[in-house]
Amino acid sequence: MLGAVESYKRQFEALARAVEAHPLCEVVQPLTFGAALERAAIDNFADVFSGLVVPEEVRRFYQVMDGASFFWRARSAIPEATMSAYNAGSHPTCMDWERTNGFSIVGIAELLTAPAFTDLRVTERSPEILATVAGPGVSSETMGQSVRPFDRHLRHDNEDGCVALLMLPDVEARVVGITDSGTIDPKRPWMRLTDYLDYMIAMCGDQGGRYEFSGLGDLSSGQLRFDAESLTSFRNGILRPLP
Secondary structure (H helix, E strand, O other), X not given: OOXXXXXXXXXXXXXXXXXXXXXXXXXXXXXXXXXXXXXXXXXXXXXXHHOOOOOHHHHHHHHHOOOEEEEEEEOOOOOHHHHHHHHOOOOOOOOXXXXXXXXXXXXXXXXXXXXXXXXXXXXXXXHHHHHHHHOOOOOHHHHXXXXXXXXXXXXXXXXXXXXXXXXXXXXXXXXXXXXOOOEEOOOOEEEEHHHHHHHHHHOOOOHHHHHHHHHHOOOOOEEOOOOHHHHHXXXXXXXXXXX
């Protein structure tokens, strides 16, 4: 049984339908999936080619889809008054004239054969602070060698920042943010893989939320997780009906 990860393909499809149906949105790149992989092929690829200890939840995810990509933005022809009325109030919103929203989750070949971040700059080398992200006894050098790009959500805008997976022995995969300049800040939050996917879907691929998550905002350090009530609030606030 694949468990919860099996639902993400359906959730991506539901997100794409919601965007396509919204009068203020236009699709920039339609939703595409890489074909699901056999578990034996995933295990062989992970064990033989990557040199990483690939966690179970990552292997299960790629049994469902070998990556996925979808991008959208606000329609360019929307009257300014309509946009202003939609953005009024305290609702979170994706409706930004300059922003392309979405996700580009890489296929397993790209995930596991991408070069390690040998020049990754870790902004904090204190063992106590590194342990909040990577666990005890992990150096900044080991962290850089164990991080791989997972969601290149800025790819459509030709930017290098990404959401990455930190994969270490005996630890579940941890999702961390990497800035355009190749920096990871251990004082920034990390997420479990399924928590990240839940958050990204609830935010409809909003780039602003991941801008903060990548270390450029004011989110607190440590594990980041949103409860069901918060995720529902995000969904209800983004792509809401016109006033």
